[in-house]
Amino acid sequence: MIPTELLAHPFGQTITLTQLAATLDAAASWEAKNRLLVQLSRQLPDWPAEYKTADCKVSGCESQVWLRQDRSADGHWQVAADSDSRIVKGLLALVLTAYHHQPTNAVQTFDFEGWLQARGMQRFLTASRGNGLRAIVQTIEKQRQ
Amino acid sequence: MFDVAAFKQQFPLLGHYPELIYLDNAATTQKPRCVLDAERAYYETSNANVHRGAHRLAVAATEAYEGARDTVARFLNAASSDEIIFTRGATEALNLLANTVGMLLSPGDEIIVSTLEHHANLVPWQMLAERRQLSILPLGITASGEIDLAELATFLARPRARLLAISHASNAIGSIQDIQAICDMSRQHNCLTAVDGAQAVAHLPVDVQALGCDMYVFSGHKVYAPTGIGVAYIHNKLLQRIPPWQGGGEMIETVAFSGTRYATPPGHLEAGTPPIAQAVGLAAALTWLAQQDRAALLAHETALHQQLEDGLRAIPGVVIHGQAAHKLSLSALTFGHVHPYDVAQFLDAQQIAVRVGHHCAQPLQQALGITSSLRISLAAYNTADDVARCLAVLADTLDMLN
Numbered sequence: 001m002i003p004t005e006l007l008a009h010p011f012g013q014t015i016t017l018t019q020l021a022a023t024l025d026a027a028a029s030w031e032a033k034n035r036l037l038v039q040l041s042r043q044l045p046d047w048p049a050e051y052k053t054a055d056c057k058v059s060g061c062e063s064q065v066w067l068r069q070d071r072s073a074d075g076h077w078q079v080a081a082d083s084d085s086r087i088v089k090g091l092l093a094l095v096l097t098a099y100h101h102q103p104t105n106a107v108q109t110f111d112f113e114g115w116l117q118a119r120g121m122q123r124f125l126t127a128s129r130g131n132g133l134r135a136i137v138q139t140i141e142k143q144r145q
Numbered sequence: 146m147f148d149v150a151a152f153k154q155q156f157p158l159l160g161h162y163p164e165l166i167y168l169d170n171a172a173t174t175q176k177p178r179c180v181l182d183a184e185r186a187y188y189e190t191s192n193a194n195v196h197r198g199a200h201r202l203a204v205a206a207t208e209a210y211e212g213a214r215d216t217v218a219r220f221l222n223a224a225s226s227d228e229i230i231f232t233r234g235a236t237e238a239l240n241l242l243a244n245t246v247g248m249l250l251s252p253g254d255e256i257i258v259s260t261l262e263h264h265a266n267l268v269p270w271q272m273l274a275e276r277r278q279l280s281i282l283p284l285g286i287t288a289s290g291e292i293d294l295a296e297l298a299t300f301l302a303r304p305r306a307r308l309l310a311i312s313h314a315s316n317a318i319g320s321i322q323d324i325q326a327i328c329d330m331s332r333q334h335n336c337l338t339a340v341d342g343a344q345a346v347a348h349l350p351v352d353v354q355a356l357g358c359d360m361y362v363f364s365g366h367k368v369y370a371p372t373g374i375g376v377a378y379i380h381n382k383l384l385q386r387i388p389p390w391q392g393g394g395e396m397i398e399t400v401a402f403s404g405t406r407y408a409t410p411p412g413h414l415e416a417g418t419p420p421i422a423q424a425v426g427l428a429a430a431l432t433w434l435a436q437q438d439r440a441a442l443l444a445h446e447t448a449l450h451q452q453l454e455d456g457l458r459a460i461p462g463v464v465i466h467g468q469a470a471h472k473l474s475l476s477a478l479t480f481g482h483v484h485p486y487d488v489a490q491f492l493d494a495q496q497i498a499v500r501v502g503h504h505c506a507q508p509l510q511q512a513l514g515i516t517s518s519l520r521i522s523l524a525a526y527n528t529a530d531d532v533a534r535c536l537a538v539l540a541d542t543l544d545m546l547n
C-alpha cells in the first residue's frame with residue numbers, strides 16, 4: 001500500500017486534465033510554462049527520505065524520480081511520485097492527473113505525448129535520449145499490465 | 146585588440162539566432178563559415194574515394210585527405226604526418242588505442258586512469274582490462290580538482306604500471322592539468338601515456354613532441370570543425386609495434402584466404418572509406434585557428450571566465466566545483482537544493498544554452514558528492530554581454546526557485 005501522506009495531492013481527482021490543459025494553454029511563453037510547472041510541483045507532497053528507495057526509482061531521467069503505484073480497496077489505481085527537480089515534479093503532476101485514481105477495471109489508453117504536444121511542450125519529450133517522461137509513463141503502463 | 150564582434154560574425158549559426166547565448170561550448174563549438182565552405186567546396190570540386198581511383202578526382206580527393214593529415218600534424222607539432230590517424234572522434238580514437246596499444250599489455254599489468262576522466266577515457270580501458278586481465282588504478286584528485294601528483298608518483302613506481310590515461314583538461318570541472326610534468330613523470334617510469342586532449346585543443350597550444358606523450362587524441366567538433374572526425378596521434382615508435390583493430394578495405398596490403406598482409410602504419414589503422422569531407426573540414430578549422438591570434442583568443446576567454454566566476458560568487462547559493470589554479474573557461478555549478486535541470490530550463494526559456502547532468506564523468510561527480518551539475522562553458526565568440534545576461538537570469542531564477 002502507498003502511504004497516504006504520499007497520496008495527499010489533488011491531481012487526477014479535484015484537478016482534471018481539462019483544467020490543466022486550459023491553464024497550460026493560457027501560459028503562452030516557455031518561461032510561463034516553466035513557472036506553472038514549478039507551481040504545480042508545490043502541490044505534490046515531498047516524500048520523506050525513507051520512501052525514496054531504489055526499488056521505486058525510475059531510471060533514465062534528467063533528475064531523480066521516484067514512483068509508487070498500487071490498487072486501492074475501492075478499485076482505483078493510485079499513483080504517487082516525487083522528484084528532486086521542481087520542473088520534473090511539475091511534469092509528474094501532469095502525469096498523475098492522467099493516471100492517478102483511474103478505475104482498475106477500465107483499460108486506459110491515453111496519448112500523453114500527444115497531449116503534451118498539443119500544449120506546445122514537446123521539448124520535454126525530445127530533450128534527451130533516455131527520455132525521462134517517456135520512461136515514467138512507460139513504467140506506469142507496464143506495471144498495469 | 147581582439148574584436149569579438151568581428152570574430153563572432155564568422156559563425157553563421159550565431160547570426161541565424163541573434164538572441165541565442167550559446168554557453169555549451171565544451172559539448173561542441175559552433176563552426177566558422179570557412180569550415181562549412183571548405184566541406185562544401187570539397188564535395189563540389191574534389192569528391193571521389195581516396196587512395197584507389199585511377200582518375201584525377203581521386204587524386205584530388207586523396208590530396209585533400211592526406212593534406213588534412215599534414216595540417217593536423219602541424220597543429221600538434223607531430224614529427225611526421227604518419228603519426229596521425231583519423232577516427233570518428235575522440236571516443237573512437239580512445240577505443241582504437243585500447244584495442245591496439247592495449248594488446249601490448251599482459252595479464253596482471255596495470256593501467257592508471259584518473260578520477261576526472263570522461264567516460265570515453267575510462268570505459269574502453271575497463272573493457273580492455275576485463276578482456277586481458279589487467280587492473281585499473283583509479284588516480285585521485287586534490288580538493289581543488291587537479292591530479293594528485295604524489296599519488297601518481299606512487300602508482301608509477303609500481304612494477305606493473307604500464308599505461309597512464311589522463312586528460313589534458315577536464316570537461317566536467319575545467320581543471321587544466323600540469324600535463325608536461327605528468328608526461329615527464331610517466332616517461333621516467335617507462336609508462337606509456339595517453340592524453341585525452343578533447344577539451345584542450347580549442348583553447349590551449351599543444352606540442353606532442355615537447356610533451357613527449359605516446360598518444361594524444363581529440364575530436365574535431367570541439368575545435369570549430371565538423372562532427373564525425375577525430376584524431377589519434379601515436380608516436381612512431383609505438384605505432385610500429387601495434388596491431389590493426391578494424392579489418393576491411395584500405396588497411397590491407399594483400400588479401401588471400403591463406404593469409405592477409407596489412408598496410409604499413411598508419412594505414413593499417415584506418416579501415417574502410419574514411420570521413421574525407423570531415424577531414425577537409427577539420428583541416429580548414431585548424432588552419433583558420435592557426436591564423437587567429439590564439440593568445441588574444443585565450444586572453445578574451447580568460448577575461449570572460451573571470452567575469453563569470455566573479456559574478457557567480459556574488460549570487461547566494463551558487464557552488465562552483467573545481468578550483469584549480471589553471472582552468473578552462475568553464476564552470477560547473479550546483480545550487481543547494483535547487484536542481485541544476487530546473488535552472489537550465491529557465492535559462493533555456495531566455496535562450497541561454499548550458500548543459501546539465503553528469504557530463505560523462507560519473508566517478509568525478511561521485512568524488513564531488515553530487516549527482517548533477519550545471520556547466521557553463523565559453524568560447525572566443527562569447528561576449529561580456531552574454532556573461533552578464535547569463536548571470537542576471539541565473540540570479541533571478543534562483544531567487545524565484547528558492
Ligand SMILES: Cc1ncc(COP(=O)(O)O)c(C=O)c1O
Binds near residue numbers: 172234263266312314
Ligand atoms: C574530455 C573529453 N574526452 C572525450 C570526449 C569524447 O568526445 P567525442 O564524444 O567527440 O568522441 C569528450 C567529449 O564530450 C570530452 O570532453
